[in-house]
Amino acid sequence: MGKASRDKRDIYYRKAKEEGWRARSAFKLLQIDEEFNIFEGVKRVVDLCAAPGSWSQFVTRVPHLQVLSRKLYLPAKLSPDSSDNDLPLIVAIDLQPMAPIEGVIQVQGDITNARTAEVIADYSNDLLQVIRHFDGCKADLVVCDGAPDVTGLHDMDEFVQSQLILAGLTIVTHVLREGGKFIAKIFRGKDTNLLYCQLKLFFPVVTFAKPKSSRNSSIEAFAVCENYSPPEGFNPKDLYRLLEKVGSPFGADDLDCSSGWLEGVNKVYIPFLACGDLSGYHSDRSYPLPKVADGTYQSLDPVQPPIAPPYKRALEMKKASSRGIKELEKLSLDS
Ligand code: SAM
DSSP: OHHHHHHHHHHHHHHHHHHHHSSSSHHHHHHHHHHHTTTTTEEEEEEESOOTTTTOOOOOEEEEEOOOOOOOOHHHHHHHTTTTGOOOEEEEEEOOOOOOOTTTEEEEEOGGOOOTTTOOOOOHHHHHHHHHTTOOOEEEEEEEOOOOOSOOOOHHHHHHHHHHHHHHHHHHHHHEEEEEEEEEEESSSSSSHHHHHHHHTTOOOEEEEEETTTTTOOOOOEEEEEEEEOOOOOOGGGGHHHHHOOOOOOOOTTTEEEEETTTTTOOOOOOEEEESSSSSTTSSSSSOOOOOSSOOOOOOOOOOOOOSOOHHHHHHHHHHHHHHHHHHHHHHOOO
């Protein structure tokens, strides 16, 4: 598919380029914020699975370009009473390297490295680094837009996605302050209820939200978890043992997610909210392309192409193999 046809088919892709966002995901965060006001009182943010970086882009000269930095950094910086210590901090982590963003501390790493939370000693140095960056203070908000490379097998994709969320939750239990918020991308599927119950162990308010910029055809949604309140006496080392209990007959008393949990008094309705301007752009619709003076349409390049995309090696191999085939063909013609 050409760039122009994607521009036509995907209004948020086009708008992202026009407005200077590295990815269309920026609109999802903005629409979640419109509904949940997630940045209120927030100074320190951990952006998990952050590349290419639209959620943590940092404003330098053009203030309206970035999400987290615009919301966080500028108001603090511009306030006459603020000192440098008041400036909010953003730490961004991703498997992939990310082009630098001024004001954002970047860590390249795999968030699932810390999955075996029992072995806390093996916990990734990156995580410890995160807290160091915040001068020992914990984060007010952790966002996680992580997604595996989808296979199209929904059960499998949902499972891998839930591993990312649980890895995110592990990090949350170490870096988020009490009362803080956690926003995580989820894939809706047969285990959504279980995930909801697991998150409810730590957050009294959990809502699943579908921003308007997220296609209806996608199983993606976002868990918006508010007011981090780990169970009394909670030890992050026990996270996985605790999560395993949810969904078993020995699960948390007040949240029985076991087989009968949709019955009678145990029935739980998961709050699900569409967010974003409902009369705004529709992510599943095609829009006509704006024409310039000579009647043509100029497609813009992405704001920041990935600097080391996972498919780079595949492209190099493809190029090398087509070069090889041409050389073989030439040899056979010559002989
Ligand atoms: N929020 C980002 C933005 O606005 O630019 C987009 C994130 S993109 C949808 C998903 C990201 O998850 C990818 O950059 C991918 O590298 C990252 N990711 C997937 N698995 C990961 C893992 N195990 N650890 C760290 N990052 C991971």
